[in-house]
Every structure is written in structure tokens, then in C-alpha cells.
Amino acid sequence: xxxxxxxxxxxxxxxxxxxxxxxxxxxxxxxxxxxxxxxxxxxxxxxxxxxxxxxxxxxxxxxxxxxxxxxxxxxxxxxxxxxxxxxxxxxxxxxxxxxxxxxxxxxxxxxxx
Numbered sequence: 001x002x003x004x005x006x007x008x009x010x011x012x013x014x015x016x017x018x019x020x021x022x023x024x025x026x027x028x029x030x031x032x033x034x035x036x037x038x039x040x041x042x043x044x045x046x047x048x049x050x051x052x053x054x055x056x057x058x059x060x061x062x063x064x065x066x067x068x069x070x071x072x073x074x075x076x077x078x079x080x081x082x083x084x085x086x087x088x089x090x091x092x093x094x095x096x097x098x099x100x101x102x103x104x105x106x107x108x109x110x111x112x113x
Contacts, residue, residue, distance in 0.1 A: 009052035010061045023090040024058040028112045029060040030086050035067055038081040040096055041097035046086075047102045051109075058113050086112060 013021045013031065022029045032048055034041035045063075052061040066073040066081060076085060076092065086094040086109070096108050106113070 009049050009056070010063050013062045013064050013069075013072075015069040018058045018064070018069075018072050023062055024085050025087075027058065027060050028086055028088045028093075029062050030084055030109065031062045031064055032062050032071060033066050033076075033081060033083045033085070035065065035081050041082045044082050044084075044099050047100075047105060050102060051105060055109075055113055059109065088112065 011021055020074075022031055030042075030048075030051075031043065034045070048061050048063075051059070064072060066078060078085075080097060080100060082097075084096040084105075085092045086096070094108070094112075096105065100108070
């Protein structure tokens, strides 16, 4: 229950929903490829929540559990977590690998916000 409340501003995507939620989205979508066992992923999660709130009009933040959704993870050749891929117009246009603070992430995303 607490987990769903913690992710209320982000969209959870799966192998089955990825095309509709990410590739066909009108807004740019930052997909956070994460795993429950990944410590750095847990550090990035609240930062992504903040960005999801403050930039909801320009950007969608989506979360994909790599263990539960191996097809998408393999398709985009995600090998380390956290990896964040930014999609625009159905195509990956930027990759951000590793845990980053809010200021660093906003710098990486500036041209899309």
C-alpha cells in the first residue's frame, strides 16, 4: 500500500503496456528501468517523483521493473540499473545511466522540458 502511494505521480509500465504508455504518448516519456534489489534505484525514485510533479505538463515519468518485464529491458539493451531512457515520438532520444541528483537530472532533461 505504501509503495503505490509513493509512486502516485509516475506511471507503472509493463512489457504489455509499453507501446501504449510510452511509444504512443504525445509527451516525452522518461522511463526508469529499475529493480527492487537495486539500492541506487531507491535513491533516484523520490527525485523522479518530484520531477513528475513539477514537470507534469511537459514530461511523463514511467517506471518499469526489469525483473518483471524482461522483454522491454532486453529490447532496449538495458544492462545496469538505474537506467533512464527518454522517449520522444516513439523513439529513445537520450539515455541516463546511474543514480543522479535532482539538479543533474534536470540538466540532462533541460532540452525536453
